[in-house]
Structure formats: C-alpha cells, structure tokens
Amino acid sequence: MEHKGLDAYGYFEREGALGRVPAAFAGVVAAARERTAEAYGQRLHSAYLYGSVPRGTARPGRSDLDLLLALRHEPAAEDRDTAEVLARGLDEDFPVIDGVGILLYGEDTLLSEAERYDLGWFLACLSTPLLGPDLAEHLPRYRPDGLLARETNGDLAAMLPGWRDRAGAASTPEELRRLTRGFSRHLVRTGFTLVMPRWGGWTSDLAESAEVFGRYYPGRAAQMRAAAAVALDPVADPAVLRAYVDDLGPWLADEYAARHGTKTPRKSPEGS
Known part of the structure; x- marks a missing residue:
C-alpha cells in the first residue's frame, strides 16, 4: 500500500x-x-x-x-x-x-x-x-484538494515568458545546468500537483511525482520522467530548456488552468 x-x-x-x-x-x-x-x-x-x-x-x-x-x-x-x-x-x-x-x-x-x-x-x-x-x-x-493545487502552482503560464528570456540569455554550462535543474524541479512539482487531488496524497520525491503524474497523463509520462532525472542530474543542454518553454511548459500551464484555474494574483510579491 x-x-x-x-x-x-x-x-x-x-x-x-x-x-x-x-x-x-x-x-x-x-x-x-x-x-x-x-x-x-x-x-x-x-x-x-x-x-x-x-x-x-x-x-x-x-x-x-x-x-x-x-x-x-x-x-x-x-x-x-x-x-x-x-x-x-x-x-x-x-x-x-x-x-x-x-x-x-x-x-x-x-x-x-x-x-x-x-x-x-x-x-x-x-x-x-x-x-x-x-x-x-x-x-x-x-488536504490535497483543488484549492491547494490552484494556489501552489497555478501560475505557470505567468512564469513562462520569464523562463524563455532566461533560457535565451543563458550562455555558460553553469548557467544552463542551473536553469535546467530549476525548471525541471518546477515542472515536475507542477505536474504532480495537477494530479494531486485525484491521487489523494502528497510526495516531494521527484521520481515518484513523475510516476504518479504519468498514471493520469500517459502521453506525457516519458517527458515528465526525463524532467525528474534532469532535476537530479542537471545538464547543460539548450535543447532541454527549449523543450520545456516551447512544449511541456505551455501544455502543462493550459491543462492546469483548465482543471484548477489560475493562482490568485498577489498585490506585491515579497521574498527572495
């Protein structure tokens, strides 16, 4: 169990x-x-x-x-x-x-x-x-419900333009690895919270998150498993970033908004 x-x-x-x-x-x-x-x-x-x-x-x-x-x-x-x-x-x-x-x-x-x-x-x-x-x-x-899903990760669409800019500006292997690691983590966690209410639980394990996601979206399962692997062992590959910002990211943002809605806007985000 x-x-x-x-x-x-x-x-x-x-x-x-x-x-x-x-x-x-x-x-x-x-x-x-x-x-x-x-x-x-x-x-x-x-x-x-x-x-x-x-x-x-x-x-x-x-x-x-x-x-x-x-x-x-x-x-x-x-x-x-x-x-x-x-x-x-x-x-x-x-x-x-x-x-x-x-x-x-x-x-x-x-x-x-x-x-x-x-x-x-x-x-x-x-x-x-x-x-x-x-x-x-x-x-x-x-509880792992739709409200929590919306308010935790329902802002991916708003983040993608900034991701594209950062990916386009990255030039060194160190920058590329840092971005692939960060983007991968975020996409896997967003993919998991998309299905979290249906699965009825929580995990922070990225590999498990990708596997749970894949049960509900088998057509995207391989992409999410690959993202989880990159999150743990980042790569300096611009093609990985392009795939995130041009394919997996936009699809995930649209599916998320359709199922849970978008995150409530904040007046003035704080923090670092």
Missing part, C-alpha cells in the same frame, strides 16, 4: 524532521542555526529547513541546503544582503552542500489570508522548525 503523506483523517503529515537530517549534514545544519541567529538577531521570528536535508534524502556534495526565514517585519534590502552573505559563507565552508537557498518573508505575509494555501501551507507542511516559535501553530490543517 502506498504511503501518501497523509494522516488517518486525510490531512497532510508534516514532512521532514531534524531527527532525519543525515549525519553528513549535521554540521552545516548546526552552523546554519547558529549563524542565522547571529546574523538576524531580534529581526528574526523563526527559521525553518526544507527540502532533501530534513527529509533525510540529501546526497553529500550534490544537494543544496534550503532555509525559510520568517522575519518580524517585511524583508528590506539589508535583510536580503544579510541572506546573501549567510548563504555564501555556508556554501564556502561546507563542501557537503552544493549551494544554499534562503527564502525571506515577513511573519505577517506567511500568516496572511492571501498566502494561506501557498506560503502558509509550505511552512506548515513542508518546512521543519529550526529556530524560534513555530508559525504552523497559527495555520490550519491541509
């Missing part, structure tokens, strides 16, 4: 835990906690890990470290500069990770009604508390 990431009542079980952090990553997680507290001081409400490290699936030298920081105020230029310095220092000092991603939001944004089924869900279900009071205590429980 498949484990679909839900409890006995059909609500999301929180993904990840500090106890699942692989031993190889314990040092960088400890450093992230200490350095984040020192860098932000009273500006910080709370900090969270997300991604493969707290899920226990990170690969030494291949996986990045992902942090979500909730500030007591909306992020300013100084806060973003601090995040860049923090990320660069962790990446340079710990070869076990391949990059650091830091998301910055004000606590009011994370708890807002507008973000209830996007950032709020992300914090409450996919993020592991690292520092400070857990904002998830102020958020509802979530």
Whole structure:
C-alpha cells in the first residue's frame, strides 16, 4: 500500500524532521542555526529547513541546503544582503552542500489570508522548525484538494515568458545546468500537483511525482520522467530548456488552468 503523506483523517503529515537530517549534514545544519541567529538577531521570528536535508534524502556534495526565514517585519534590502552573505559563507565552508537557498518573508505575509494555501501551507507542511516559535501553530490543517493545487502552482503560464528570456540569455554550462535543474524541479512539482487531488496524497520525491503524474497523463509520462532525472542530474543542454518553454511548459500551464484555474494574483510579491 502506498504511503501518501497523509494522516488517518486525510490531512497532510508534516514532512521532514531534524531527527532525519543525515549525519553528513549535521554540521552545516548546526552552523546554519547558529549563524542565522547571529546574523538576524531580534529581526528574526523563526527559521525553518526544507527540502532533501530534513527529509533525510540529501546526497553529500550534490544537494543544496534550503532555509525559510520568517522575519518580524517585511524583508528590506539589508535583510536580503544579510541572506546573501549567510548563504555564501555556508556554501564556502561546507563542501557537503552544493549551494544554499534562503527564502525571506515577513511573519505577517506567511500568516496572511492571501498566502494561506501557498506560503502558509509550505511552512506548515513542508518546512521543519529550526529556530524560534513555530508559525504552523497559527495555520490550519491541509488536504490535497483543488484549492491547494490552484494556489501552489497555478501560475505557470505567468512564469513562462520569464523562463524563455532566461533560457535565451543563458550562455555558460553553469548557467544552463542551473536553469535546467530549476525548471525541471518546477515542472515536475507542477505536474504532480495537477494530479494531486485525484491521487489523494502528497510526495516531494521527484521520481515518484513523475510516476504518479504519468498514471493520469500517459502521453506525457516519458517527458515528465526525463524532467525528474534532469532535476537530479542537471545538464547543460539548450535543447532541454527549449523543450520545456516551447512544449511541456505551455501544455502543462493550459491543462492546469483548465482543471484548477489560475493562482490568485498577489498585490506585491515579497521574498527572495
């Protein structure tokens, strides 16, 4: 029987835990906690890990470290500069990770009604508390329904023009690999949330996400499996990016809008 990431009542079980952090990553997680507290001081409400490290699936030298920081105020230029310095220092000092991603939001944004089924869900279900009071205590429980599908990934069509510009401007192998990795991840996760309400569960595993998607869209299954493979082992191939922005991406955006609608517009997106 498949484990679909839900409890006995059909609500999301929180993904990840500090106890699942692989031993190889314990040092960088400890450093992230200490350095984040020192860098932000009273500006910080709370900090969270997300991604493969707290899920226990990170690969030494291949996986990045992902942090979500909730500030007591909306992020300013100084806060973003601090995040860049923090990320660069962790990446340079710990070869076990391949990059650091830091998301910055004000606590009011994370708890807002507008973000209830996007950032709020992300914090409450996919993020592991690292520092400070857990904002998830102020958020509802979530089910894998159409509303969640719409508000998490129902904005792919709006993103595609920017993707095309970035793909066209990429010239170095490093840039191409970074874009193929990022676009692949996003497409696989969007493909999964497209079918999530029908499947009735949750997974963050990209390979499993592609397989679940393929059950409902067999004609696109091979493309999605290939995207999941590229997400794990990115390639410096412009043709892969072109296929994403000219074929798989537009098809997926149209199908998503037809089934779930488009994401509610935000007045002024925040974060980094």
